Amino acid sequence: MKHHSRPAALRLLPALVAGATMAVSAAAIADDGLGDYRDRFEALPHLPPLPADNSLTEEKIELGNMLFFEPRISASGVISCATCHNPALGWSDRIPRAVGHDGQVGERNTPTVLNSGFLEAQFWDGREPDLEGQALGPIEASVEMAMDLDMALERLQEFDLYQRHFKEAFPDEESPINRDNLAKSLASFQRTLTTPNSPFDRYLRGDLDALNEQEKEGMQAFVDNGCIACHRGPALTDSQFHAIQVPGSTDLGRYVVTEEESDKYRFRTPTLRNVAVTYPYMNNGATETLEEAVAIMGEEMLGRELEEQTIADITAFLHTLTGEMPNFEVPALP
Amino acid sequence: MKHHSRPAALRLLPALVAGATMAVSAAAIADDGLGDYRDRFEALPHLPPLPADNSLTEEKIELGNMLFFEPRISASGVISCATCHNPALGWSDRIPRAVGHDGQVGERNTPTVLNSGFLEAQFWDGREPDLEGQALGPIEASVEMAMDLDMALERLQEFDLYQRHFKEAFPDEESPINRDNLAKSLASFQRTLTTPNSPFDRYLRGDLDALNEQEKEGMQAFVDNGCIACHRGPALTDSQFHAIQVPGSTDLGRYVVTEEESDKYRFRTPTLRNVAVTYPYMNNGATETLEEAVAIMGEEMLGRELEEQTIADITAFLHTLTGEMPNFEVPALP
Numbered sequence: 001m002k003h004h005s006r007p008a009a010l011r012l013l014p015a016l017v018a019g020a021t022m023a024v025s026a027a028a029i030a031d032d033g034l035g036d037y038r039d040r041f042e043a044l045p046h047l048p049p050l051p052a053d054n055s056l057t058e059e060k061i062e063l064g065n066m067l068f069f070e071p072r073i074s075a076s077g078v079i080s081c082a083t084c085h086n087p088a089l090g091w092s093d094r095i096p097r098a099v100g101h102d103g104q105v106g107e108r109n110t111p112t113v114l115n116s117g118f119l120e121a122q123f124w125d126g127r128e129p130d131l132e133g134q135a136l137g138p139i140e141a142s143v144e145m146a147m148d149l150d151m152a153l154e155r156l157q158e159f160d161l162y163q164r165h166f167k168e169a170f171p172d173e174e175s176p177i178n179r180d181n182l183a184k185s186l187a188s189f190q191r192t193l194t195t196p197n198s199p200f201d202r203y204l205r206g207d208l209d210a211l212n213e214q215e216k217e218g219m220q221a222f223v224d225n226g227c228i229a230c231h232r233g234p235a236l237t238d239s240q241f242h243a244i245q246v247p248g249s250t251d252l253g254r255y256v257v258t259e260e261e262s263d264k265y266r267f268r269t270p271t272l273r274n275v276a277v278t279y280p281y282m283n284n285g286a287t288e289t290l291e292e293a294v295a296i297m298g299e300e301m302l303g304r305e306l307e308e309q310t311i312a313d314i315t316a317f318l319h320t321l322t323g324e325m326p327n328f329e330v331p332a333l334p
Numbered sequence: 335m336k337h338h339s340r341p342a343a344l345r346l347l348p349a350l351v352a353g354a355t356m357a358v359s360a361a362a363i364a365d366d367g368l369g370d371y372r373d374r375f376e377a378l379p380h381l382p383p384l385p386a387d388n389s390l391t392e393e394k395i396e397l398g399n400m401l402f403f404e405p406r407i408s409a410s411g412v413i414s415c416a417t418c419h420n421p422a423l424g425w426s427d428r429i430p431r432a433v434g435h436d437g438q439v440g441e442r443n444t445p446t447v448l449n450s451g452f453l454e455a456q457f458w459d460g461r462e463p464d465l466e467g468q469a470l471g472p473i474e475a476s477v478e479m480a481m482d483l484d485m486a487l488e489r490l491q492e493f494d495l496y497q498r499h500f501k502e503a504f505p506d507e508e509s510p511i512n513r514d515n516l517a518k519s520l521a522s523f524q525r526t527l528t529t530p531n532s533p534f535d536r537y538l539r540g541d542l543d544a545l546n547e548q549e550k551e552g553m554q555a556f557v558d559n560g561c562i563a564c565h566r567g568p569a570l571t572d573s574q575f576h577a578i579q580v581p582g583s584t585d586l587g588r589y590v591v592t593e594e595e596s597d598k599y600r601f602r603t604p605t606l607r608n609v610a611v612t613y614p615y616m617n618n619g620a621t622e623t624l625e626e627a628v629a630i631m632g633e634e635m636l637g638r639e640l641e642e643q644t645i646a647d648i649t650a651f652l653h654t655l656t657g658e659m660p661n662f663e664v665p666a667l668p
Contacts, residue, residue: 069422076437077429078417088403088667095411103410103436330664333422 032208034216037223042234043204044273044323046196048117054132054184056191059169064189066165066331067182073152074145075101081138081186085113087328090277091193096285101146107251109285112278114326115271117191120239124283126268127257131187136179153177161334195274195323203320211320218317221310226302230269236321241266244300249284276319290315366542368550371557376568377538378607378657380530382451388466388518390525393503398523400499400665401516407486408479409435415472415520419447421662424611425527430619435480441585443619446612448660449605451525454573458617460602461591465521470513487511495668529608529657537654545654552651555644560636564603570655575600578634583618610653624649 050056067073071080079100084093091112093099098106108124116122122134138144139152156162157177166176169185200219202210211219222228230238241254243265254266267283280286281293294314298306306314384390401407405414413434418427425446427433432440442458450456456468472478473486490496491511500510503519534553536544545553556562564572575588577599588600601617614620615627628648632640640648 071420071423072428076433078427078433083412083417086405087664089405093412094406094667099410099412101437325666330421332659333428 032216034220037220038204040223040228040232041200041204041219043201044115044118044194044196044198044234046194048115048191048194050191051130051132054187056188057169059165060185060188061192062331063165063169064185064187065328066162066333067186068189069331070156070333072155073139073147075147076145079145081113084110084138084144087325090114090274092278094279096280098144100144101142104143106143108283109280111270112274113190114193114195114278115235115273117187117194118233118235119237119268119271121241121268124251124267124270125254125257126239126241131190132180132183135183135186135190149179149182153179153182156182159334189328193326193328195325198273198323199320200317201323211317214313214316215320216317218313218315221313222317225298225304225306225310225314227297227314230301231272236272237269239268241268242301244283246282246284246286246296246300248286249282251283253283272318272321274322276322290318294318366550368554371554372538374557374562374566375534375538375553377535378449378452378528378530378532378568380528382449382525382528384525385464385466388521390522391503393499394519394522395526396665397496397499397503398519398521399662400496400667401520402523403665404490404667406489407473407481409481410479413479415447418444418472418478421659424448424608426612428613430614432478434478435476438477440477442617443614445604446608447524448527448529448612449569449607451521451528452567452569453571453602453605455575455602458585458601458604459588459591460573460575465524466514466517469517469520469524483513483516487513487516490516493668523662527660527662529659532607532657533654534651535657545651548647548650549654550651552647552649555647556651559632559638559640559644559648561631561648564635565606570606571603573602575602576635578617580616580618580620580630580634582620583616585617587617606652606655608656610656624652628652 047056054060068081068085071078071083074080084098084100085091086093091114093110095110097108098110100106111124116134117131120129122128122131123137128134128137136149139147140149156166162177166181166185170176170181173181199210199215222231230240230242232238241263243253244267245265251267252264254263254268255261257263275281276290279290280288281290282296287293287296291311294311295306298304298311381390388394402415402419405412405417408414418432418434419425420427425448427444429444431442432444434440445458450468451465454463456462456465457471462468462471470483473481474483490500496511500515500519504510504515507515533544533549556565564574564576566572575597577587578601579599585601586598588597588602589595591597609615610624613624614622615624616630621627621630625645628645629640632638632645
């Protein structure tokens with residue numbers, strides 16, 4: 001797997017401009033007649049949109065990287081964000097439902113953090129709008145890290161190295177080790193976990209040989225069958241909530257947040273970026289293969305039984321959405 | 335922290351020869367009058383001794399690296415070797431006693447795997463003589479990964495990528511995914527987890543400025559007070575068993591293995607390599623600081639109350655035993 005470097009991710013604009021230019025000139029030279037399809041998609045930028053109140057700095061990213069791998073902000077002392085969002089496993093866990101504190105099994109499949117900065121709603125039920133809101137949830141959740149947040153902050157306070165890094169990341173603050181800054185630094189690190197330059201991105205940017213014939217058939221089937229209605233935009237999700245009850249799931253989904261009857265069984269559309277390396281699938285993780293997942297989505301969301309060849313083509317297309325894995329460091333913790 | 339590269343570790347001999355030559359010529363030029371002390375120690379080689387029946391190959395190291403980070407050979411699916419032997423935490427866990435399957439707390443402090451290839455007895459009670467014997471224990475232990483080993487092998491068998499890597503690592507075998515090869519590849523990877531070129535190693539090899547005056551005082555106190563009787567050899571352990579009952583411990587130690595009365599409360603001497611980054615200390619992890627640990631060892635093992643200055647000097651010396659952290663990859667698991 002190729003890794004792209006974080007400094008490159010920060011030097012965003014020139015790369016994007018160059019990419020766009022290349023796409024235009026290459027398209028002018030040769031075409032595969034699928035321009036109308038390509039126009040329905042967006043290549044993945046190197047960085048997601050940034051919030052006005054949390055500028056992206058190297059200091060916050062480095063601190064967030066440390067905190068992401070820090071198990072001592074869990075009650076057991078051995079569970080970190082990276083336990084379930086494991087970089088070795090597509091930044092997820094590849095088991096059906098998350099296993100957390102004291103071996104408790106949660107109700108839902110762990111979403112990958114890859115490209116989570118592009119989502120406009122976090123968690124399966126969208127209970128937080130952004131990564132700053134998301135970051136602290138799993139630390140406190142009793143089935144995840146099960147840690148009192150004030151106690152987590154106290155533990156961090158004990159280490160000179162964390163005192164220094166928080167001070168560097170938030171230089172204007174008297175007492176920088178606090179909830180907000182814990183969330184901001186974790187969110188900053190997570191925003192760098194993008195996976196640009198997948199074969200499909202290269203294709204969209206003008207390298208028309210980056211996809212083979214079957215993958216192109218799959219792209220067309222993906223559009224023609226309506227998958228793109230919900231799986232759209234750079235991360236291939238509309239960040240909206242759609243009702244689905246997959247086999248074995250009794251999860252009420254979005255209803256848990258809003259308590260509105262119409263939100264029962266609704267879940268935020270998951271990203272399809274890197275979907276080939278973030279199995280198993282669905283809110284309960286009960287679906288093991290991409291082929292099964294595509295067939296289920298056809299039946300449940302599109303109301304049709306997709307043909308075997310169509311499923312194979314769409315699956316081939318989905319495999320082209322695996323990008324370059326992000327650069328990160330296993331930090332030397334204090 | 336600097337990382338040394340694995341290929342360099344495999345190109346062992348030239349580096350050692352060059353190191354030895356340098357030591358001689360530098361010593362000829364200048365001396366700090368402590369040659370007799372230096373002669374009592376050994377610099378840490380880049381690689382530990384290799385067993386006759388498990389040659390060290392890149393293929394085994396790479397496979398072992400994958401397996402070390404593989405949580406699906408645990409019953410929960412989320413605990414890997416790297417959970418407790420965490421590269422971010424000195425390849426240990428920095429909590430008093432290990433936390434494993436379902437949050438169970440074990441009886442003993444997790445030893446670092448760094449330089450474990452230099453030990454002639456594995457585990458606190460020495461129940462295995464080598465890393466091949468050690469490797470499978472924690473996978474099966476009910477308070478650690480709690481996994482039936484045959485089931486672990488079946489899980490690995492399901493992945494084409496593991497089938498290929500085992501075949502490459504053990505090319506002459508019909509069914510290479512078996513217990514022996516799981517142990518051999520994990521042991522091979524662990525043998526590469528060495529930490530050469532600590533300040534003390536550079537000092538021993540002739541760079542007499544690599545230690546400051548207090549650190550040199552500490553080295554002399556370490557010898558003069560007899561610490562070196564048990565903490566000797568390249569990893570600063572004799573791999574022998576010595577009786578000690580530290581505060582709060584009722585652990586019978588070596589007796590659990592041999593059931594010989596004389597082995598009660600005996601534990602294998604731990605390595606002092608990287609001891610500054612592998613806190614807390616003692617078999618029950620109840621001792622938080624190096625200063626405390628040195629004082630306790632003085633009282634319990636040497637029968638004397640060390641002076642405060644001596645404790646400070648020895649502690650300063652122990653800090654010079656932190657070497658370059660080993661190179662490894664967070665693998666892309668299947």
